[in-house]
Amino acid sequence: MSTLTTNYLAPTGREEAWRFTPLARVGGLLDSSIALESVNSVRITNAQPGVTLNVVRAADLAALSISDDLATIRAREFIEEVTHIQVAANSQISEPLILERIGLTGKPQASRTLISCGVNSHATIILHNSGEAILADEFEFDLASGSTLTFVSLQEWSGKAVHLGRQHAIIARDATFNSIVVTVGGSLVRLLPTVEFSGPGSSADLQGLYFATDGQHLEHRLHVDHNFPNAKSRVNYKGALAGDKAHTVWIGDVYIRSNAEGTDTYELNRNLLLSDGARADSVPNLEIETGEIVGAGHASTTGRFDDEQLFYLSSRGIPAEIARRLVIRGFFAEIVGKIKNEEIENRLMDRIDSELAKVGA
């Protein structure tokens, strides 16, 4: 086929960026002999005044950011059309906009979406990923000055789904980007929530939770590029693992460039191992080129279930099974509560409960 990527070298697994990923399971997304089908995979389920969706030829809407991610590079090669969602300047979108996926076939596909938030606009957008898919997917968020976007990305994929995704925000002066990533479904999810700034006074809050059971590989690679002065970032990801060969990877790269004076950043990753045979990799990286900052820190913990919490609850008559569920719900509640949507909260917690019951944890 003439559309096949030229000069493309598939990763071998020895690269730093791919060393944790089971490449045999990416479903052809990185295979140079397989073409990806371009798909406009996003639709709005609840139209709102102030928000428009247009499908644009890829040639007319180039990507805004540079990426060295091979899955993203591959996806961009094959993309024919881009979904462009725009939030009008100065608009306050009171109800969360819900995005569903369409046109996913379970064969190797590529999708690209740009979300542009106008000056001083406020919006919450919830992306609901479900069903089967083999998808190389890119979202870019272009936040104009003074805008606030809360983007919730729910990975509730079916069992065999493969999702290689990038979610990149470019945050202008005094704009705020809140990202909430929840990954519970899919066979292999490798998601890159990344952020760069294009003006001072901007901030990013990246929250996430993942829950992996038997054989799932859930990988989140965050990158915060502090390339402007006086920007703030917070990263808080929590994961739980249960069952044989459940594997999670969390990479938190924060880069404070020499010009990024006044940077304030903190990143945190906590993992809870609920059974033997599961593995959590957690790698925070902080690179600092200037000392003129407000603060920079990171923490990473991976631990087993806290027996003291279980004992405390059980000593009040609560059976061990219910006590465990309370503690696990409690562990995730901090992140799930931020979605501020009871229906989604209940759906996620029910899924976590039922998967816990399945693996007998």
Added chain:
Amino acid sequence: MSTLEIKGLQVSVATESGFTEILRGVDLTIKSGETHAIMGPNGSGKSTLAYSIAGHPKYTITGGSVTLDGADVLAMSVDERAKAGLFLAMQYPVEVPGVSVTNFLRTAATAIRGEAPKVRTWVGEVKEAMKALNMDTNFAERNVNEGFSGGEKKRHEILQLELLKPKFAILDETDSGLDVDALRIVSEGVNRVKANSDLGIMLITHYTRILRYIKPDFVHVFAAGKIVEEGGPELADKLEEKGYAEYTTA
């Protein structure tokens, strides 16, 4: 009328160098309505006694028995012991992030009572109990013990005592870390529960201070893993005066 009977209880904990025996044959019988103060120096095994009865997995029972009205407590799981009517007010209540006090209390009450309490009466019940303990109403929305002050933690323990209505309560150094006002409020809570029920109390303390508020019927001196002297309230006065020296050097 219920009876909590501890006979020849021997308990060890696993340490790096093997098992260390902490309780060396404890005999103690508590009947409904009685208050027994267990007093002793630090490290004598008082808290081990409390946690062993509640079933903490850290402790291994190597001998003896604990029965509640003849039922073998040591054969019960931790939650079964609570359902049977035992309650341990902990010295260091555990933080449970993300679990609200409201949710926790209701889940516990449901487990203990065998059915979910009726919403309307339950809310009133909790409010009233909280008010009696001088607790702010927003307390219920906070996560269990998370960020609580020492006094708040202890009040929260006594709140549970009021709501769960056990047959026997073990109060493990409930007085520690409390200022005079908090000690009075907590003690009044315990006395209120006792006045309204047939509660038997095992009051573990290092100091005699709390005994001014909660009057014991019996005082037991605990040293080196067992009870070494028993008497009435007057024994506490002697301890106040002379300390534990004669028991620890003996």
